[in-house]
Amino acid sequence: MIPLVSSAAIFGSEFLGTALLMLLGVGVVANHNLPKTGGHGGGPQFINWGWGIAVMVGVYGAYRTGGHLNPAVTVGLAASGKDLATGIPATASNIAIYIIAQLCGGFVGAVFAWLVYKKQYDEDCEPALKRGSFCTAPQIRAYGWNCLVETVATYVLVIWVILSGYTNIATVTTADGVEQLAGSLIGPLGVMLVIVGIGNSLGGPTGYALNPARDLMPRLAHAVLPIKGKGDSDWAYSWVPVVGPLLGGVLAGLTYQIFW
Template sequence: MVLLEASTVSLPVIFGSEFIGTAILILLGVGVVANNLLGRSKGFGGGVLHINFGWGLAVFMGVYAAYKTGGHLNPAVTLGVAAAGKAELAPGVPTNATNIAVYLVAQMLGAMVGAGLAWAAYKQHYDDPGAEPAAKLGTFATGPEIRNPFWNCLTEAIATFVLIFWVLTSGYTQGVTVGPLAVALVIVGIGASLGGPTGYAINPVRDLGPRIMHAVLPIKGKGGSDWGYAWVPVVGPLVGAMVAAGVYRIFWS
């Protein structure tokens, strides 16, 4: 009860904010990849910048939806902010174990629901016999162009370091008028510069939630979910977030 009383933002609001924001992020993010990769879609073959800008705008809209909680939408952000020693995860949300847990659960469930909605929007394209299993998985989850777990993990850590360090030094979302657009441009920039090797998950639930949905949804001819790679886009971003938090504490706190 002490933890609840200390927060000016209630736990249901924290959950709802991060859940809805993350669901919108993943719905639009998975959607833009599906539009690009699935045959007979009007955006088929739009290219990597199409995907990068689509993800950037997905973040823009997701952060706006989750403004009450700072629009984290990403466990790497939440844990990075906490590890950096910030007193609040967002204005009115004290940094404590209960609030962190609610953020993480909401983000994971939101990611799964968002991926499910994207599948529903493109169901006929997923069921098209001409759609390759690799393309179907690629709409849900990231994968490396050159598979080497160490280097793939390092790429994800470096890209996530850039994101989390920016978050920590920019003052979270900087308010709902500037912050969402700024972080959207950061996401586009990271994708354009560092997204080539792995598809830049930079967010554990961005990959794990949709990958779970790929495994459980009734997608015709979908093939496997590549669970052997699934740890990389979880561990890499978390490592990058912790390094960013450590650097922040040493030089900026």
């Protein structure tokens, strides 16, 4: 029998993984956007690959819980009828712990990215560029279409997650004490490439948040941190990268239930 993972372990795993994701993800955009950085103006590929690597590192950090890092992935797996990870059934309490941990990790990771670039944030810069290092914004503001883009892009991510089985990469110990590897080692590298691919193919209109914890919590960090000349946090748009990814995740889970 596979031992159940404790609530504290679930929280710690997803918190650490999501914090690492946000530290590197917010960090790469700060490196691109802010003045007096080594990566200033590196271009879209600089950002897309940075985010892909950030997701890979975060998945390793949260290996014990399948490396969700994302409420859309968690609800998508729940909607598919699968366990959240090895030894973690998709109960309401487990889903809640995953999402709370992801939100907390998203906030803390963004704060540490700000600390790393504190001196650059203190320099004069367009407020939108400072905000853009924390959260997404559309190239053309049309809330319904923006939400559709985020739904479709997140659907691609979550259906891949469900079908790849990468959420079962953790080691498990069998009843006779033998440790075995469940799932495939390609998971973290695979999701890195999927994130880069989605960014290149579908990320242009909205900046491909794909993840409520990725956008909402760094946006909150932007709102509360003492960032010089930061401007507003664009809360009018904030619902789009929450609702769109959650819809995409649920639709991906239902697709799996219907067709697989």
